[in-house]
Amino acid sequence: MSSTAQKARIVIDKAFKIAEVDKRIYGSFIEHLGRAVYGGIYEPSHATADSLGFRGDVKELVRQLGVPIIRYPGGNFVSGYDWEDGVGPVELRPKRLELAWRTVEPNEVGTNEFMRWAKEVGSEVMMAVNLGTRGVDAARNLLEYCNHPSGSYYSDLRRSHGYEAPHKVKTWCLGNEMDGPWQIGQKTPVEYGRLAYETAKAMRLVDPDIELVSCGSSSTGMPTFPEWEAVTLDHTYDVVDFVSLHQYYGNRDNDSANFLARTMDLEHFIHTVISTCDYIKAKKRSKKTMYLSFDEWNVWYHSNQADAKIEPWSVGPPQLEDVYNFEDALLVGGFLISFLRHADRVKMACLAQLVNVIAPIMTENGGRAWKQTIFYPYLHASMYGRGTSLQPIVDSPKYDAQDYTDVPYLESAVVYNEEDEELTVFALNRHLQDALDVECDVRGFEGYRVVEHIVLEHDDLKAVNTAAEENVKPHSRGNAECKDGFVHTRLAKASWNVIRLKRA
Known part of the structure; x- marks a missing residue:
């Protein structure tokens, strides 16, 4: 994980409904x-x-x-x-x-x-x-x-x-x-x-x-x-x-x-x-x-x-x-x-x-x-990702690429499963050099805690899996924590993340 990190913020609320998935x-x-x-x-x-x-x-x-x-x-x-x-x-x-x-x-x-x-x-x-x-x-x-x-x-x-x-x-x-x-x-x-x-x-x-x-x-x-x-x-x-x-x-x-x-x-x-x-x-x-x-x-x-x-x-x-x-x-x-x-x-x-x-x-x-x-x-x-899709309000640093301008480093989608009382945050950090320190406002989900933070990361962007060796596979050692209605996490550079919260 990179020793440096930029900052991003996500606001999530039950009222920000897009539609049932x-x-x-x-x-x-x-x-x-x-x-x-x-x-x-x-x-x-x-x-x-x-x-x-x-x-x-x-x-x-x-x-x-x-x-x-x-x-x-x-x-x-x-x-x-x-x-x-x-x-x-x-x-x-x-x-x-x-x-x-x-x-x-x-x-x-x-x-x-x-x-x-x-x-x-x-x-x-x-x-x-x-x-x-x-x-x-x-x-x-x-x-x-x-x-x-x-x-x-x-x-x-x-x-x-x-x-x-x-x-x-x-x-x-x-x-x-x-x-x-x-x-x-x-x-x-x-x-x-x-x-x-x-x-x-x-x-x-x-x-x-x-x-x-x-x-x-x-x-x-x-x-x-x-x-x-x-x-x-x-x-x-x-x-x-x-x-x-x-x-x-x-x-x-x-x-x-x-x-x-x-x-x-x-x-x-x-x-x-x-x-x-x-x-x-x-x-x-x-x-x-x-x-x-x-x-x-x-x-x-x-x-x-x-x-x-x-x-x-x-x-x-x-x-x-x-x-x-x-x-x-x-x-x-x-x-x-x-x-x-x-x-x-x-x-x-x-x-x-x-x-x-x-x-x-x-x-x-x-x-x-x-x-x-x-x-x-x-x-x-x-x-x-099964439940109601919520619209996350994302404030992320951006970059310019060859074909695109103002590309947010952080992409996110949120799914709320009301029946199971589970909230899932999908987060992609596409910064190739730096981690992202992310604060996620979940105050509308009182009593929820992080039960798992799944991470797919690898030092080599070109790493592949073969029949003999699975080089790229996820782990559940992500660092997301929830306290006082906010989830704080550092997303590794170039990483796919799934942060799961449930009501305690």
């Missing part, structure tokens, strides 16, 4: 890409595999994270996917050329298998439909297959495949990144808006109780952003519940101060999409508020060059296998803080992805599974 902001994503499925969650020859071939060691790690919802089956994959290929007897399923990632898809894992796996790890499923090469018909048929109880062609087909009870999938994505030129079946905003509207209309006739996500721009860097959101929502606003956001950040310039300031861009992204949604709400004289589904987000840049060497048309090659370092974990913590501070509008979010592919969990084929550095802030937020 929707637990689905701690969701994740499994796509038929690389070793996410084959060699990740599914490996029949593995020593821990269950009767369906799913790895037990991976299931245990997913359960630890408490992932409430998982997006499936893509991603770019879904825009060329025929869902019928992945149901029925496995031995009769076709092997297909998968064009999004130029692999062979064996279809050993499909809708029913994934639904069963998700249930075993305690997750709901956010199902995506193909609006690239397909459309209204395939989407309504898949919904009927999944959700209709019985007595129709597709519901009875599901029952004939051994799944008597409907899967009751509540949340559905209308395509994926449809403005991207890399997308199979790329659409203009008008083309997508019309197709998504008609698809949503048909799906709601099959099951009126579903939630639907309209596809937003692929990222803030797209030339279509945010006009895409305005045009497409002009069509879909009345028939959907969410608009999607996707964003990844990297540190190719090895400028850590600038990298850790990327949440400034994230905040701008969220505010811009909210503004666009509210413009369409006003234009339509609507009473409905559009919510945000941040259903792809993460750090992603380490694996780009390695993927260029992969031979095409193989099954489950090692694609997008970013090995995350300590500073990546800090930025992931910053993402989560931003989502909590926007709990009134960000209602779902999916860390992309869950296993092997830009993921918190890594595996060896036939071997070990382990936790990457980013596993821990994700775990902490999922465990302790």
